[in-house]
Amino acid sequence: MAEWCREHGWYADRYGDGELIESFEAKVAALLGKPAAAFMVSGTMAQLIALRIWCERAGHFRVAMHPTAHLELHEERAYARLHHLDSILLGPRDRPTLALDLAACHERIAALLIELPAREIGGRVPAWDELATLAALARERGVKLHLDGARLWEAREFYAPKTLAEIAALFDSVYVSFYKGIGALAGAMLLGSQDFIGEARVWRRRQGGTLVQLHPLVASAAMRFDAQLAKMPAYRARALALGRALSAIDGLIVEPQPPQVNLFHLHLPAPAEAVAKARDQLAALEGAWLAQRIGEAQVPGWSTIEVYVGDNLLALDDATVVPLYVRLLERARAAA
Structure with a gap:
């Protein structure tokens, strides 16, 4: 700087x-x-x-x-x-x-x-x-x-x-x-x-x-201003693609679908505590941090995480990211 x-x-x-x-x-x-x-x-x-x-x-x-x-x-x-x-x-x-x-x-x-x-x-x-x-x-x-x-x-x-x-x-x-x-x-x-x-x-x-x-x-x-503004179209395009891929995972709900911006919610059929535990396990095992904000969803027994598409997700393809969310869901269900 x-x-x-x-x-x-x-x-x-x-x-x-x-x-x-x-x-x-x-x-x-x-x-x-x-x-x-x-x-x-x-x-x-x-x-x-x-x-x-x-x-x-x-x-x-x-x-x-x-x-x-x-x-x-x-x-x-x-x-x-x-x-x-x-x-x-x-x-x-x-x-x-x-x-x-x-x-x-x-x-x-x-x-x-x-x-x-x-x-x-x-x-x-x-x-x-x-x-x-x-x-x-x-x-x-x-x-x-x-x-x-x-x-x-x-x-x-x-x-x-x-x-x-x-x-x-x-x-x-x-x-x-x-x-x-x-x-x-x-x-x-x-x-x-x-x-x-x-x-x-x-x-x-x-x-x-x-x-x-x-x-x-x-x-x-x-x-950083000009360079970051120039990335916004790519961020949204990546969010649309990722939203489609995640919605294909049985048990996950993407909202809204399709995403309107490079931010969307992902609903999981497991309580927030179980999802947080699964997230921490995957972070330790695979070095991937899949959720910062985890909250209880409006549907009892479900939780919601926020997905924000920025530089990190822009650099990763669906073949890398989607299996991580599959494992997150599996571990969360097991911990529930």
């Missing part, structure tokens, strides 16, 4: 001011078709800031989000505890939020958060027409639409040939992550209008996110 910075003549920022961070913010803003962007140390911070701004502008503090939104499940409800926001969980858990869900909501909301893709339901995304209809209804009702784009880089492949800018144009504000599909050390970016990002920079400082140097995080994202 230091060598890359020297080669390109980049130097450390100071409290978010510097050529590298400013040029990277401008690059991502142009790619997403937004007037301005601000680098953030985390997506949690970025999204709380976005919702707080929209609520203050609306004059009330109620927002809406999907029942599996990251803010609801994985952030200790920071939106409520830190910013005193009230949330409506909109629509059913097992599919993305649609216009019909917003139409059925009769409460006044300042902003609606949409995650593309929705990780907790297997990386599902709404069809383009469904997304556009939702955006139009939000505008009609004066509801600001915020995009949780933690995996927007991956979601874009589902909507191709639509561009990232065309997707982002449906939203009033956008958050993207750099440590997930891009592989940076950490970091995120919040995008929107000039005045919105001006307010976001104030809130970043209030929340302790304007570090004396953001340079290491920014550099780790900028140096």
Whole structure:
């Protein structure tokens, strides 16, 4: 990373001011078709800031989000505890939020958060027409639409040939992550209008996110950005092929099938504890790590693992990978 910075003549920022961070913010803003962007140390911070701004502008503090939104499940409800926001969980858990869900909501909301893709339901995304209809209804009702784009880089492949800018144009504000599909050390970016990002920079400082140097995080994202974006079509193509191959294993269920992005869920007819035990055994015996996240499925006695197709699975063919999942299932059933 230091060598890359020297080669390109980049130097450390100071409290978010510097050529590298400013040029990277401008690059991502142009790619997403937004007037301005601000680098953030985390997506949690970025999204709380976005919702707080929209609520203050609306004059009330109620927002809406999907029942599996990251803010609801994985952030200790920071939106409520830190910013005193009230949330409506909109629509059913097992599919993305649609216009019909917003139409059925009769409460006044300042902003609606949409995650593309929705990780907790297997990386599902709404069809383009469904997304556009939702955006139009939000505008009609004066509801600001915020995009949780933690995996927007991956979601874009589902909507191709639509561009990232065309997707982002449906939203009033956008958050993207750099440590997930891009592989940076950490970091995120919040995008929107000039005045919105001006307010976001104030809130970043209030929340302790304007570090004396953001340079290491920014550099780790900028140096990998173009190369990782170029891999996204191959990641999705590999996910489609792997999804087909795994669905042929008796007892395994791929969801959704076919996968919509390079992320999908694999359901196994064994409890999570048994699957974890089988995973650890195979890791010790064969040096293969087949599941990071293992949870109990909604069907009793079943479990769910998340499959994310990145560089590792891109480098392995089905003849190598599929037998490992066959053995995982056999060992999990034996341990159940």
